[in-house]
Amino acid sequence: MFTGLIEATGTVDALAETPAGRRLRIRAPFAAELSLGESVSVSGVCLTVVAHDHATFDADVSPETLRVT
Secondary structure (H helix, E strand, O other), X not given: OOOOOOOOOOEEEEEEEEOOEEEEEEEOOOHHHOXXXXXXXXXXXXXXEEEEOOOEEEEEEOHHHHXXX
């Protein structure tokens, strides 16, 4: 369970099927500050940043994560 402080909210910008599950693109005000490999809590699920730009970040979501969340 996520027990930290919510610093900002974002919106899902895109969702794409991948061979390994799905890739989620999230528009968030802090996206430019992120680093590859950094963890971000998204609706209580810890996701790893695999790409980012000034406005969005991407995270891969495995089938197991999709199943249990």
